[in-house]
Amino acid sequence: KQEVTQIPAALSVPEGENLVLNCSFTDSAIYNLQWFRQDPGKGLTSLLLIQSSQREQTSGRLNASLDKSSGRSTLYIAASQPGDSATYLCAVSPFGNEKLTFGTGTRLTIIP
Amino acid sequence: GAVVSQHPSWVICKSGTSVKIECRSLDFQATTMFWYRQFPKQSLMLMATSNEGSKATYEQGVEKDKFLINHASLTLSTLTVTSAHPEDSSFYICSARGGSGRTDETQYFGPGTRLLVL
Numbered sequence A: 001k002q003e004v005t006q007i008p009a010a011l012s013v014p015e016g017e018n019l020v021l022n023c024s025f026t027d028s029a030i031y032n033l034q035w036f037r038q039d040p041g042k043g044l045t046s047l048l049l050i051q052s053s054q055r056e057q058t059s060g061r062l063n064a065s066l067d068k069s070s071g072r073s074t075l076y077i078a079a080s081q082p083g084d085s086a087t088y089l090c091a092v093s094p095f096g097n098e099k100l101t102f103g104t105g106t107r108l109t110i111i112p
Numbered sequence B: 001g002a003v004v005s006q007h008p009s010w011v012i013c014k015s016g017t018s019v020k021i022e023c024r025s026l027d028f029q030a031t032t033m034f035w036y037r038q039f040p041k042q043s044l045m046l047m048a049t050s051n052e053g054s055k056a057t058y059e060q061g062v063e064k065d066k067f068l069i070n071h072a073s074l075t076l077s078t079l080t081v082t083s084a085h086p087e088d089s090s091f092y093i094c095s096a097r098g099g100s101g102r103t104d105e106t107q108y109f110g111p112g113t114r115l116l117v118l
Helices: none
Strands: A004-007 A010-014 A019-025 A030-038 A044-051 A056-059 A062-067 A072-077 A086-094 A106-111 B004-007 B010-013 B019-025 B030-038 B044-051 B067-073 B076-081 B090-098 B107-109 B113-117
Touching: A004 A086, A010 A019, A019 A030, A019 A086, A019 A106, A030 A062, A030 A072, A044 A056, A044 A062, A044 A072, A044 B107, A072 A086, B004 B090, B010 B019, B019 B030, B019 B090, B019 B113, B030 B067, B030 B076, B044 B067, B076 B090
Parallel strands: A010 A106, B010 B113
Antiparallel strands: A004 A019, A019 A072, A030 A044, A030 A086, A056 A062, A062 A072, A086 A106, B004 B019, B019 B076, B030 B044, B030 B090, B067 B076, B090 B107, B090 B113
């Protein structure tokens, strides 16, 4: 059974700093990995999707990497802003179906 | 594009009543919709997968007779929580995948429905 873990559970950093969020998964046989953002009491916004054959994806100040063999992904946020404050979730899907297994999330607070 | 809506956003009901939650894809046809549940400070847990015109597939431990899912059209899926009890209080989120059939397409998530059963 796939298990996805995110460390740390919560993170506070001053505005302007670069930061890294971590995601690990136990079964490396994944089809893709996604990073989502969830604001309090809201749904999810997809940030980046990495196919299993890819090593990284970039969108603006966000860069996500994937090391499938070691079961790890990182989300790098450059020049953090208060608007980046949210919970960040990673999720993996296996081959053959679309079921997403979500991590426990990292609650990020950017301090102005 | 790729907007998914949910209605209602909030619902408070008495124990024993049934609650229906709607999930709509507004600008695309969704052959597959997913229903998730999220308890406070926990991650999303998939409840069921529904394909238009067929019966939903439920995850292990999810009671299909309690959580009725209907995916009657390519733009609408409904989740009915029957005889709701306080332990059903949660945040219910749906997602929808586009209709091309490709499994590498991302899922688009609705804004969620918060259910409180008194």
